[in-house]
Amino acid sequence: SSDADWSRFRLYAARIQVLLVGSGSRAGCPLYNKGLAGLPGNEVVSILKKYLAPSSNGLLPNLRKLDWDAKDPKKTPYLALLFNSSLLSCHATGCNEIEALLGSLLDISPKLRLLELKSTVSTTPIPIFQYLRTLHVMENNIPYVGSMLFLEDLHWAPRGDQLAAQLGKDLDIGFPALRKVWFHVDVTNLAHVVTFLYLIQTTSLCSLTLIATSETQSDETSLVRRLLEALPRHSGLQEFAFSLRMRAPLVLPNSCHLNPLARLSELQSLFFSGIDFHVTDDCIYRLSSAWPKLKKFHIAHLNTSPRPLTTLIALQSFAIHNPQLTYLRIWLDAHPVTPADSKAQRLDHIRIHFDYSPLSKG
Numbered sequence: 475s476s477d478a479d480w481s482r483f484r485l486y487a488a489r490i491q492v493l494l495v496g497s498g499s500r501a502g503c504p505l506y507n508k509g510l511a512g513l514p515g516n517e518v519v520s521i522l523k524k525y526l527a528p529s530s531n532g533l534l535p536n537l538r539k540l541d542w543d544a545k546d547p548k549k550t551p552y553l554a555l556l557f558n559s560s561l562l563s564c565h566a567t568g569c570n571e572i573e574a575l576l577g578s579l580l581d582i583s584p585k586l587r588l589l590e591l592k593s594t595v596s597t598t599p600i601p602i603f604q605y606l607r608t609l610h611v612m613e614n615n616i617p618y619v620g621s622m623l624f625l626e627d628l629h630w631a632p633r634g635d636q637l638a639a640q641l642g643k644d645l646d647i648g649f650p651a652l653r654k655v656w657f658h659v660d661v662t663n664l665a666h667v668v669t670f671l672y673l674i675q676t677t678s679l680c681s682l683t684l685i686a687t688s689e690t691q692s693d694e695t696s697l698v699r700r701l702l703e704a705l706p707r708h709s710g711l712q713e714f715a716f717s718l719r720m721r722a723p724l725v726l727p728n729s730c731h732l733n734p735l736a737r738l739s740e741l742q743s744l745f746f747s748g749i750d751f752h753v754t755d756d757c758i759y760r761l762s763s764a765w766p767k768l769k770k771f772h773i774a775h776l777n778t779s780p781r782p783l784t785t786l787i788a789l790q791s792f793a794i795h796n797p798q799l800t801y802l803r804i805w806l807d808a809h810p811v812t813p814a815d816s817k818a819q820r821l822d823h824i825r826i827h828f829d830y831s832p833l834s835k836g
Contacts, residue, residue: 490534493556496543496567532558532582543567543592550575557582567592572614576601590629597636610656616640626651626678631658637666641673652676661688661720664697671704679708680740687719694724698749699731706737712767714741718748725750729757736764742798743770753804755788762795770801782807 533555540561542553547570554575557564561583569575572591579586580601589603590610599615606622610629615636616622628649632640637659652674657667664686671682682705686694698718705711714735718724729751735741742765751757753773771792782805789806793799 487534488536491536492539493534493537494541494543496541531560532556534558535560537561539563541565542569554578554582559583559585561586563588565590565592573598622649624651625649627654628652629654629656632663633660637663637670641666641669649674649676651678653678654681655679656683658685658687661686661692661694661697661718664694664701668697668700668704671701672707676708678710680710681713682708682711683713683715685717685719689721691721694718694720695726698724698726702731702734706734709738710740711738712740713743714738715743715745716747716749717745720748723748723750725752727752729753732757732761736761739764740767741765742767744768745770745772747772747774749773752783754783755785758784758788758792762791765796767798768796769798771796771799772801772803774803774805 535558537556537558538560540553540556540563542556542565544550544553544567547568550569550571553566553569557579559582562585564579564583564586565588566575569591576598579589580603584603585605586603587605588608589600589606590608591612591614592610597613597615600609600611600617602617602621604621604624606625608627608629609616609622609625610627612631613633613636616628616630653676659667667684667686684701701716705714726749732751732753735744744765751773784804785807789802789804
């Protein structure tokens with residue numbers, strides 16, 4: 475290529491701020507490829523590097539957001555050519571040589587705000603990005619938590635003792651700005667999740683999603699109880715979703731296990747899957763006035779009780795006290811309510827799943 479060719483390339487390259495490389499479509503991305511099958515071998519990377527002076531700030535010097543889904547790990551070396559000192563967001567899927575890649579990213583883009591690694595199974599520790607706000611990784615080790623002073627969104631699927639290892643470190647200043655947490659853990663790690671909730675220093679946690687899986691069946695009643703008891707420590711929690719994936723649902727016949735959640739006055743969305751709380755009218759009455767901002771309430775029936783324990787009368791009270799409620803899923807004994815009853819009118823504006831509940835007579 476001539477110097478004139480490179481001059482024209484740099485002119486256009488300087489205009490690109492958002493780049494998507496991969497399959498599928500994404501709105502707002504001005505440059506898009508369906509794949510990198512046409513790219514030559516990695517020897518071209520060395521040639522390109524020769525044309526990039528140390529002061530050139532990468533192939534795309536003004537790139538702010540990079541979404542890389544090349545479907546070919548062998549093309550990973552091209553990814554590093556796109557890093558620059560202005561890069562704020564990096565989504566990368568299916569990469570190899572992850573340790574070298576992250577090292578380059580830290581050196582070239584130290585002001586990164588968002589890092590997401592998908593379909594990248596590696597235990598390579600994530601380097602310390604001082605200004606990171608969002609971190610979405612699978613089985614990677616996260617860095618020393620005391621260094622993540624600005625992290626707001628953590629999405630992590632730790633395996634084995636990774637979470638326990640983090641808890642063994644000093645958490646005195648751990649995650650002071652954390653707002654959203656998504657964990658996918660083995661059931662045996664639930665105790666560590668509880669410890670994590672007690673130790674993190676944030677006062678801003680507003681969303682917690684937890685998926686716990688197990689290939690065996692065991693009684694995790696005490697762990698679930700401890701988890702629910704830990705939640706009120708984060709009084710500003712607005713969304714809580716818990717999916718327990720075991721061979722059979724966990725049955726908690728005493729719905730008082732839900733009582734600690736009554737202290738979460740900011741709660742807007744509550745979702746449970748894989749747990750049958752046997753919710754009764756008394757439980758519904760106790761919780762009716764606890765969540766004035768509630769919009770979603772989902773506790774699906776799991777066929778562990780012979781009949782529904784919640785009636786439409788109790789549900790009326792729940793609806794009246796939760797004026798923003800728009801989605802409800804619960805096993806219900808839906809006996810008739812007099813149409814003239816003004817309280818019943820509130821139910822007309824709620825999407826209700828009855829889970830094939832039997833209608834009582836009379």
